[in-house]
Amino acid sequence: MKYSQSLLTGLLLLFGSSAASAHNPVFSPGPHVLFKEGIEVHVSLDRDKVGQEKETELGLELTYGLTGDWAAGIELPYIKADDRADKARGTGDGRLFTKYRFWRDDSLGVQESAAVLLNVMLDNGDDKESPPLGSGTTDTLLGFTYGYESLKWYRWTSLRYRRNGENGAGLRRGDKLLLDFAVGIRPTPPSYLRPDTVWLLELNGEQDQRAELNGAVLADTGGSEWFISPGIFWTQRNFAIKAGVQLPIASDLNGSQAESDYRAKLEFEWHL
Amino acid sequence: MKKSILLAAITLLWSVTLFAAGSQYSLRIDGLACPFCAYGIEKKLIRTEGVESVAFDLEKGVVKVKVGEGVVFTESQLKRLVGDAGFTLRSMSEQPL
Numbered sequence: 001m002k003y004s005q006s007l008l009t010g011l012l013l014l015f016g017s018s019a020a021s022a023h024n025p026v027f028s029p030g031p032h033v034l035f036k037e038g039i040e041v042h043v044s045l046d047r048d049k050v051g052q053e054k055e056t057e058l059g060l061e062l063t064y065g066l067t068g069d070w071a072a073g074i075e076l077p078y079i080k081a082d083d084r085a086d087k088a089r090g091t092g093d094g095r096l097f098t099k100y101r102f103w104r105d106d107s108l109g110v111q112e113s114a115a116v117l118l119n120v121m122l123d124n125g126d127d128k129e130s131p132p133l134g135s136g137t138t139d140t141l142l143g144f145t146y147g148y149e150s151l152k153w154y155r156w157t158s159l160r161y162r163r164n165g166e167n168g169a170g171l172r173r174g175d176k177l178l179l180d181f182a183v184g185i186r187p188t189p190p191s192y193l194r195p196d197t198v199w200l201l202e203l204n205g206e207q208d209q210r211a212e213l214n215g216a217v218l219a220d221t222g223g224s225e226w227f228i229s230p231g232i233f234w235t236q237r238n239f240a241i242k243a244g245v246q247l248p249i250a251s252d253l254n255g256s257q258a259e260s261d262y263r264a265k266l267e268f269e270w271h272l
Numbered sequence: 273m274k275k276s277i278l279l280a281a282i283t284l285l286w287s288v289t290l291f292a293a294g295s296q297y298s299l300r301i302d303g304l305a306c307p308f309c310a311y312g313i314e315k316k317l318i319r320t321e322g323v324e325s326v327a328f329d330l331e332k333g334v335v336k337v338k339v340g341e342g343v344v345f346t347e348s349q350l351k352r353l354v355g356d357a358g359f360t361l362r363s364m365s366e367q368p369l
Contacts, residue, residue: 023306035312036356065312068356106303106360108333149305151331192307192328235308238315271311 023149025202026231026244026265028180030147030156031115033101034065034271040073044267051258052084053131057092069115072098081131088129094122109151117143117160127167135173137165143178154184154198174209174222184233195236202229204246210254220255227263240269293369294324297337297345303359304333312357320353333362338369 024030034040042061048054056079063073077092101115119141125134143160158180166172182202190196203226210222231244246263253259304310310328313335317326322343327336339345347364354361 023309032309033358035316035358038312038315068358101358104303104358104360108302109305109331111303111305111309111359149309151305186306190307190330192310192330194307196307198306235306237307238311240308271308271315 023198023233023235023240024145024147025156025180025182025184025200026233026242026267027202027204027227027229027246027263028156028158028178028182029099029115029117029143029145029160030158030182031099031101031113031145032147032149033069033099033115034063034071036065036068038065039063039272040065040071041270041272042075042267043269044265047264049261049263051261053258054082055131056080069101069104070098072096077125079125079133081129081133083131086130088126088131088133090126090129090133091124093125093134096120096122111149112147114144114146117141117145119143123165123167135164136167136169136171137173139164151190152186154182154186154200156180156182156184170214172212174211176209177207179205179207193237195234198233200229200231200233200244202231202244202246203227204229220257223253223257224251225253225260226250227260231265238271240267242267242269294322294338294340294343295366295368297339297350298365298367299335299337299350299354300362300364301333301335301354301359302362304328304330304335306330309358313354313359316353316357 023032040063044059046057057077059075059077061073061075063071065071075095079092080089097117097119099115099117101113104113121139123134123136123138127134127136139162141160141162143158145156145158147156160178162176164173164175180202182200184198184200186198205226207224208222211218226249227246228249229244229246231242234241243266248260251259307330310330314326317323317337322340323337324340325338350364351361
């Protein structure tokens with residue numbers, strides 16, 4: 001039971017590790033990077049349900065623009081987990097992240113760009129709690145993202161690979177591959193000081209490898225899930241609100257596992 | 273005599289006002305696809321000494337920057353500033369106010 005809880009916690013923590021900031025999709029990263037010497041304060045609320053297990057996460061994220069194309073930051077989550085048998089709350093695994101936009105093509109009202117990103121998920125969360133609040137491992141995620149933004153239409157795609165570490169009990173969660181597609185539309189032409197709304201629709205795919213315990217493969221782990229994710233991005237000048245919900249549309253999980261019910265996200269973002 | 277003093281005072285006031293009016297830079301910037309992202313340009317410009325106001329026309333990709341008297345920007349300065357905000361300066365022009 002404890003191992004399945006650890007796996008669940010790891011999956012849920014990954015949900016919050018998309019580095020989805022600035023004018024990017026809600027559930028996946030985009031190539032947009034904070035301006036040089038800018039500071040982004042980001043507060044997010046995530047709610048996930050998988051079978052009988054629920055988790056709510058409050059995250060505080062701080063990002064700094066190192067150059068016009070390179071940003072880095074830290075995220076500190078506070079988690080409340082409930083698996084019906086037990087409840088726990090406390091600090092989750094922190095995350096260090098960086099994104100570098102290596103290509104950008106600007107024209108009138110259009111920006112097309114691509115970026116690479118790196119996340120390191122720390123092991124500071126309490127993995128002794130039940131349900132565990134941390135994974136007990138240091139994990140890394142490497143990703144690529146491309147985006148096209150215009151005054152009317154948006155489109156993004158991203159590919160990420162997460163390499164998970166092994167915890168003190170010999171459990172190694174399977175590595176994860178994530179593939180995302182997103183489109184957005186702005187119904188009303190933007191004006192700089194007026195509120196601006198963009199509607200989003202994402203398709204998010206996740207493929208998990210099986211977990212291993214001291215080298216032995218665990219049967220009821222791994223598999224794939226696809227989500228359709230409507231969302232909204234509302235901004236005014238340097239303040240943004242993003243919200244969305246991920247709804248499962250297809251899953252192929254190995255062995256006996258509960259499928260995801262939903263994931264919801266609400267974010268507030270200030271650029272200073 | 274009084275008339276001459278008054279005329280001189282008006283002329284002096286007019287010339288001071290004209291000299292203090294500063295100028296306006298019109299920047300054609302590529303990549304301006306959303307107001308939230310454009311904030312970086314405002315922030316960078318407004319922090320620059322001598323800049324009095326910044327106005328955006330996103331559809332035309334134009335940013336108008338009013339500066340005080342004696343403030344002069346070179347194209348390379350503005351190109352770097354706009355680049356640091358994550359965009360591309362296509363062209364610029366300056367007009368006295």
